[in-house]
Amino acid sequence: MNDVITTLTNRKSDRSFTDEYIPNDILDTIIEAGHKAPTSKNGQHVSVIVVREPSRRAKLAEYAGNQPWVAKAPAFLVIVYDMQKIKLACEATGKTMELQNCVEGALLGGVDCGITLAAMQTAANSLGLGTVPIGGIRNNPQEVIDFLGLPPYTFAMMGLCLGYVKNPSLIRPRLPMSTFRHDENYNLEPLQKAVAAYNEELVAFWASHGRTDGKSWSETIGPSYSCNERPKIRPTFTKQGMTFQD
Amino acid sequence: MNDVITTLTNRKSDRSFTDEYIPNDILDTIIEAGHKAPTSKNGQHVSVIVVREPSRRAKLAEYAGNQPWVAKAPAFLVIVYDMQKIKLACEATGKTMELQNCVEGALLGGVDCGITLAAMQTAANSLGLGTVPIGGIRNNPQEVIDFLGLPPYTFAMMGLCLGYVKNPSLIRPRLPMSTFRHDENYNLEPLQKAVAAYNEELVAFWASHGRTDGKSWSETIGPSYSCNERPKIRPTFTKQGMTFQD
Numbered sequence: 001m002n003d004v005i006t007t008l009t010n011r012k013s014d015r016s017f018t019d020e021y022i023p024n025d026i027l028d029t030i031i032e033a034g035h036k037a038p039t040s041k042n043g044q045h046v047s048v049i050v051v052r053e054p055s056r057r058a059k060l061a062e063y064a065g066n067q068p069w070v071a072k073a074p075a076f077l078v079i080v081y082d083m084q085k086i087k088l089a090c091e092a093t094g095k096t097m098e099l100q101n102c103v104e105g106a107l108l109g110g111v112d113c114g115i116t117l118a119a120m121q122t123a124a125n126s127l128g129l130g131t132v133p134i135g136g137i138r139n140n141p142q143e144v145i146d147f148l149g150l151p152p153y154t155f156a157m158m159g160l161c162l163g164y165v166k167n168p169s170l171i172r173p174r175l176p177m178s179t180f181r182h183d184e185n186y187n188l189e190p191l192q193k194a195v196a197a198y199n200e201e202l203v204a205f206w207a208s209h210g211r212t213d214g215k216s217w218s219e220t221i222g223p224s225y226s227c228n229e230r231p232k233i234r235p236t237f238t239k240q241g242m243t244f245q246d
Numbered sequence: 247m248n249d250v251i252t253t254l255t256n257r258k259s260d261r262s263f264t265d266e267y268i269p270n271d272i273l274d275t276i277i278e279a280g281h282k283a284p285t286s287k288n289g290q291h292v293s294v295i296v297v298r299e300p301s302r303r304a305k306l307a308e309y310a311g312n313q314p315w316v317a318k319a320p321a322f323l324v325i326v327y328d329m330q331k332i333k334l335a336c337e338a339t340g341k342t343m344e345l346q347n348c349v350e351g352a353l354l355g356g357v358d359c360g361i362t363l364a365a366m367q368t369a370a371n372s373l374g375l376g377t378v379p380i381g382g383i384r385n386n387p388q389e390v391i392d393f394l395g396l397p398p399y400t401f402a403m404m405g406l407c408l409g410y411v412k413n414p415s416l417i418r419p420r421l422p423m424s425t426f427r428h429d430e431n432y433n434l435e436p437l438q439k440a441v442a443a444y445n446e447e448l449v450a451f452w453a454s455h456g457r458t459d460g461k462s463w464s465e466t467i468g469p470s471y472s473c474n475e476r477p478k479i480r481p482t483f484t485k486q487g488m489t490f491q492d
Contacts, residue, residue, distance in 0.1 A: 003248065003249045004249055004253050004369065004371075008282060009278055011283070011284065032423075033254040035420060035423060036255045040381050042418070043467065044421050049431070050427065051430060053430060080432070085425065085437060086471050090467060092441055095471075095472040099471045099475075102480075103352060104476045106349060106490070110356015110357040110360060111356040111357070111403065113357060113360065114359065115360040117360075117361060118360070122250060122254065122364075123250065126248055127247070133284050138353070148431055148432055157357065174290060177281060179293070180281045180294060181293075181294055183298075184297060185394055186295060186395045195331070195334045199338060221335040222335065223341075224287050225336055225344065227345075233349055244349060244490075
């Protein structure tokens, strides 16, 4: 339809990065796209930390649960929920920030970091770079905070690997559109059947690409979502001054 | 640099919509972009509800705190955090979903809804439509849930107005890049001075466009962030089966 739609609908995560350096102007353009992304209530409560130094990427790869592509990608962007900005903005008119104690504050952080990540990912893809978002830095949130020198009222939400791609990955099938798009009212009816069919479809998809160890959707979702996979987040938030309780 | 970068860096919220109908194929393309957006752990825990019916948009405008553009925009998309899908996926392998009780679950919801919103907004902008994200539907979350028929383990995170634009809005200045981009380590130093300068810059910006009532950044941020502006969210989450406590 147009280049923007093509970029968005062909998006996928790529992990096989070459060592090719990302020119500064390309990186600047990607970050500019993040800087211009929408932000809730004009809060602008996002910061991005560019990590290029190889030994530092290796350390973050370890914190992210040993994800080698974090070390391999020539640039790793850390997207930070940054309420420090809000704290200072409140203080400039004699107010005390309170939203870090409300669940709304956690939602704002997730939403705005997600929006910023998406803008930078789309920009990077359009410039010929491969990308993979990394939620794994939430596995060891305090270590990441200390490593990046993050002040109170901030939290490293996720990362984004950037690099030129050696072996492009496949676009995996998704749950059908009938489970994503609803008109006027939510329609629960297609979902139950869709999950069962999608479980089979994913196994068949991997098999058709020579991978007999390919798991169904439920087999990957179950272990991640049936427990608290990242128990260190809650105490780290508390230490950063954010309870998100009310 | 390219059409994608131009679309991303010229983004702004527009609220002056015409009545022009959005053709079905345009809307389908926008939603397809959301469906293909990245999702944490392949969770695919987002759904989108398309609201076109004028009286229903009027009702949602009211729930969003009387925002007339929600009623005026010919299409309003509600972006739903949809853990119902995860619940069924877990059950298909005999597991019980637990992540709705962890703060990680709230972050995943915010992040994935934000990513989906950004993809659809970028797609819409590239197709000549104006957009404005609406967090205000979290003002009255239970009413929105009932109105849209949302099942347990779901939550209406935000909306997105779509429409053709009558009077394009201005791009407001942002906090400077030095407060957004950090290299290798977070740098707190520029922030304090930047907030004061930005407060003055915004007032001057509005004045230069004939608006003498234009507020500084701190004057808009303070009232929103120094209290729990959306206290109904927490009890609504509890009712939907999501505590996000651990």
